[in-house]
Amino acid sequence: MFHKNDTVSESIIKMNSFNSTVLIFLVAFSMTSLSGCAHNDFIRSSASLPLAEVISNVKDSQNITEKKIPLTFPASVAIIFVHGTGSQPIPDTTLHLAADKLKDQLLANPKFIKSVSVVSRDDLNSKISFDRIQALYAADIVILLSYQQDQSVQQTGAAGLADLTIVGAFLIPGVETKTSTVIDGKVIHIANNAMIFKANGSDERNDNSSSYSRVSTAKEESKQGLLAATTDLGNSLTQTLEKFKAYDASHAVSMSVVIGDNTASTEKTIMANDYWSRVDKYKSTGGGSFGFISIILVGALCWATRRQN
Amino acid sequence: MGNASSKLILVAIALVAAIVTASARLSSLVSLDVDLARSGEVWRLFSSHLAHITWSQYVTDASLFVILYEKYAKSYGLAATLTLITVSTLSVSLAVIFFGSYQVYAGLSGINCAAFSAIVMTLMIARPYWFAPWLIATAFSIYLFSADKSLVSGINVASEAHLVGALTGGFFALIIRPSKRHANNDSGSNSLNLY
Numbered sequence: 413m414f415h416k417n418d419t420v421s422e423s424i425i426k427m428n429s430f431n432s433t434v435l436i437f438l439v440a441f442s443m444t445s446l447s448g449c450a451h452n453d454f455i456r457s458s459a460s461l462p463l464a465e466v467i468s469n470v471k472d473s474q475n476i477t478e479k480k481i482p483l484t485f486p487a488s489v490a491i492i493f494v495h496g497t498g499s500q501p502i503p504d505t506t507l508h509l510a511a512d513k514l515k516d517q518l519l520a521n522p523k524f525i526k527s528v529s530v531v532s533r534d535d536l537n538s539k540i541s542f543d544r545i546q547a548l549y550a551a552d553i554v555i556l557l558s559y560q561q562d563q564s565v566q567q568t569g570a571a572g573l574a575d576l577t578i579v580g581a582f583l584i585p586g587v588e589t590k591t592s593t594v595i596d597g598k599v600i601h602i603a604n605n606a607m608i609f610k611a612n613g614s615d616e617r618n619d620n621s622s623s624y625s626r627v628s629t630a631k632e633e634s635k636q637g638l639l640a641a642t643t644d645l646g647n648s649l650t651q652t653l654e655k656f657k658a659y660d661a662s663h664a665v666s667m668s669v670v671i672g673d674n675t676a677s678t679e680k681t682i683m684a685n686d687y688w689s690r691v692d693k694y695k696s697t698g699g700g701s702f703g704f705i706s707i708i709l710v711g712a713l714c715w716a717t718r719r720q721n
Numbered sequence: 722m723g724n725a726s727s728k729l730i731l732v733a734i735a736l737v738a739a740i741v742t743a744s745a746r747l748s749s750l751v752s753l754d755v756d757l758a759r760s761g762e763v764w765r766l767f768s769s770h771l772a773h774i775t776w777s778q779y780v781t782d783a784s785l786f787v788i789l790y791e792k793y794a795k796s797y798g799l800a801a802t803l804t805l806i807t808v809s810t811l812s813v814s815l816a817v818i819f820f821g822s823y824q825v826y827a828g829l830s831g832i833n834c835a836a837f838s839a840i841v842m843t844l845m846i847a848r849p850y851w852f853a854p855w856l857i858a859t860a861f862s863i864y865l866f867s868a869d870k871s872l873v874s875g876i877n878v879a880s881e882a883h884l885v886g887a888l889t890g891g892f893f894a895l896i897i898r899p900s901k902r903h904a905n906n907d908s909g910s911n912s913l914n915l916y
Contacts, residue, residue, distance in 0.1 A: 706781065706785060706830075706833075706864065709837070709861055710789060710837065712860070713789075713792075713837060713841060713857055714788065714792065716844055716853045716854055717792055717844065719853065720844055720848065
């Protein structure tokens with residue numbers, strides 16, 4: 413690896429001084445890149461479990477249409493916020509806080525709502541039936557809430573340059589967090605085992621943060637987005653409470669239809685959780701680029717080593 | 722063992738990676754699922770690099786793996802090459818666990834970055850006033866930091882894995898010298914020459 417005309421001692425001195433320079437360069441490089449390690453752009457998606465995984469098989473209300481029971485007010489309500497799935501679901505405490513917010517909104521209408529309970533997470537560890545909810549919480553109505561939340565964290569190239577300094581990574585708000593949340597609410601009359609009303613709430617928000625605080629910002633935005641979307645759902649629900657008075661049981665939708673076929677849904681979930689099966693399916697379709705930049709770089713390196721030899 | 726043995730071992734690793742890539746069950750067993758690795762499945766730290774998410778990722782990674790480590794083995798010998806592979810395997814996996822934003826990591830690209838930076842660093846040390854290695858190193862650094870590399874071969878690139886791989890190779894080049902025999906492309910000793 414040395415020039416033919418150099419003596420061994422000259423080479424060693426030259427190499428040692430050069431190595432010190434390279435070492436300093438490398439230490440500086442690693443310090444900057446360590447701050448850079450954490451700022452990948454990423455997209456996080458989280459959603460509630462399918463209803464069939466939380467609610468146990470229900471009898472078909474369509475078969476007992478002649479026995480429809482009228483809805484009486486004020487009613488007792490139980491709220492179920494279906495917990496999430498995936499690698500980073502929204503924490504149960506946040507879901508409980510959101511359910512509490514909806515509880516406060518509903519209790520502001522004493523003409524229609526007598527009492528509201530939030531079904532605890534422990535009761536949802538195994539499938540729960542509406543009969544059991546009625547027995548545990550003395551509820552006439554169940555509000556089933558499920559959510560879908562998507563978050564993307566992006567950094568522009570210009571802002572990324574700021575991260576080359578430790579100060580920039582801590583102070584410059586160059587990372588943008590976008591959070592979209594949709595809440596789906598189903599109002600179920602337990603006695604008729606049927607869905608009587610459906611409502612949605614949504615929220616969209618953006619926030620900027622520094623590279624250092626991007627994870628905490630994303631978590632906070634996720635929580636605030638969920639609470640805002642639940643409030644939105646609560647608003648549309650309370651505005652339509654008057655319609656409940658004229659509720660016609662014959663128009664209610666069977667819960668078997670709402671929840672869907674149990675077995676098929678469970679199979680779908682197993683498939684969705686089997687990451688590598690999906691990956692394998694994708695493999696057979698092929699596609700994608702071949703990483704030409706890295707190939708060009710290796711080509712250049714091979715040329716340089718050949719020249720060196 | 723000479724260069725032929727090195728090449729044989731590298732090709733064997735690439736073939737094992739092909740078998741793992743072809744099987745969803747094997748890929749699932751060896752890939753670096755961060756939660757499973759944290760829960761005690763330690764082998765994933767070393768085995769994850771054999772799995773690939775797409776065939777195009779495999780083709781790029783495996784071919785560059787053989788080319789780069791074969792070049793490295795010519796200068797440093799088989800023992801140093803296997804040491805670099807082992808060390809970078811571990812450092813890249815740890816980077817994914819502690820700094821990564823992906824749940825599952827797979828691929829040889831992280832350890833390829835280690836070989837790349839080790840070779841570039843060796844060239845820079847051997848001929849400090851030759852501009853070509855510096856130019857390649859600059860281009861490589863830009864590649865590591867650039868944002869538009871985030872989707873290569875149809876998959877998201879874990880930049881932290883590449884960065885830590887490159888740093889491992891760089892440090893490795895500073896502490897281990899190529900043996901004179903291997904520097905002259907002779908077969909023979911596989912000893913590591915530490916500073």
